[in-house]
Amino acid sequence: MLVNGIAVIVNDTVITRENIIEATLSDEQRFRNVFRDQPLRRDQEIERLRRDALDNLVERQLILHEFNTAGYRLPENLVDEHIRGTIRERFGDRPRMIKSLHAEGVTSEEFRKRVREEFIIGAMVAKNIAQEIIISPYKIETYYTENRDKFKLEDQVKLRMIVLTNKVDRNAEATRKFAEEIVAKMEAGAAFKEMASVYSDSTQRSQEGDWGWIDRSVLRPDLAEVAFSLKPGQRSGVIEKPEGCYLMLVEESRPAHVKPLSEIREAIEKELKVQEQQRLRKQWIERLKGKSFIRYFPL
Numbered sequence: 001m002l003v004n005g006i007a008v009i010v011n012d013t014v015i016t017r018e019n020i021i022e023a024t025l026s027d028e029q030r031f032r033n034v035f036r037d038q039p040l041r042r043d044q045e046i047e048r049l050r051r052d053a054l055d056n057l058v059e060r061q062l063i064l065h066e067f068n069t070a071g072y073r074l075p076e077n078l079v080d081e082h083i084r085g086t087i088r089e090r091f092g093d094r095p096r097m098i099k100s101l102h103a104e105g106v107t108s109e110e111f112r113k114r115v116r117e118e119f120i121i122g123a124m125v126a127k128n129i130a131q132e133i134i135i136s137p138y139k140i141e142t143y144y145t146e147n148r149d150k151f152k153l154e155d156q157v158k159l160r161m162i163v164l165t166n167k168v169d170r171n172a173e174a175t176r177k178f179a180e181e182i183v184a185k186m187e188a189g190a191a192f193k194e195m196a197s198v199y200s201d202s203t204q205r206s207q208e209g210d211w212g213w214i215d216r217s218v219l220r221p222d223l224a225e226v227a228f229s230l231k232p233g234q235r236s237g238v239i240e241k242p243e244g245c246y247l248m249l250v251e252e253s254r255p256a257h258v259k260p261l262s263e264i265r266e267a268i269e270k271e272l273k274v275q276e277q278q279r280l281r282k283q284w285i286e287r288l289k290g291k292s293f294i295r296y297f298p299l
Helices: 017-034 039-069 076-090 094-104 108-128 137-146 172-187 192-199 203-207 221-227 261-290
Strands: 006-010 013-016 156-165 210-215 239-241 244-254 294-296
Touching: 006 017, 006 039, 013 017, 013 039, 017 039, 039 108, 039 261, 076 094, 076 108, 094 108, 137 261, 156 172, 156 192, 172 192, 172 244, 192 203, 192 244, 203 210, 221 239, 221 244
Parallel strands: none
Antiparallel strands: 006 013, 006 294, 156 210, 156 244, 239 244
């Protein structure tokens, strides 16, 4: 636990260690639960979390200071409108908001200050970081060429599967016989997907046993071995396992390949836009730091 004290001074604003704890409290608790048996990893993750929180708090104060010293003005009616929208989205109505804030120990005035600052920061980011970024086709093609491994797909099959689990009222032998009865119905002309929608015990039952396109990692190795040995249109026999029986149908297959650029051009463009916005934001924050007073204190 951090003992409260000054963590950093940004211009005329003090950020305390308590501010950092407040910003990371819920995530810290989650990390303590997730890494309960890995104390070293837990402490590393919490330390990273606190560093990131401190950076975010510093950036926040730099942006607010820039707003206040650059002579910008924010009409209070815009703040009021933004607050009303925030109340609707987060709480539903004002009474629920007040009740929720009270439970958190937050006053209405503190809530208004937070929302006002969030509005200012959003407006300042929009003003100083270009939102409409143009990514050239050359950059997209270069990124694709240099990162082909990112877009590689392993061998895949389009799979349907019927899962029949052993139950209290259906032991392993009964389950196997039931699976064989289903196979007989399909050999007599019943559709695999119809049998899956009626008899399968898996969550894919409502999708007629459809698992979609999958690679080997989706299935257990023993089941993957069977699935990837089947040819398109081929159905497996009864696959007996300790927990029950499986029936598989491979509808299509495709070998390992790299996704064509035409399929992922839009995704690459979106990722490059995000990267460029992050770069521009970092440049902007560095400029704000260059004309600000910042002093860090040991944590």
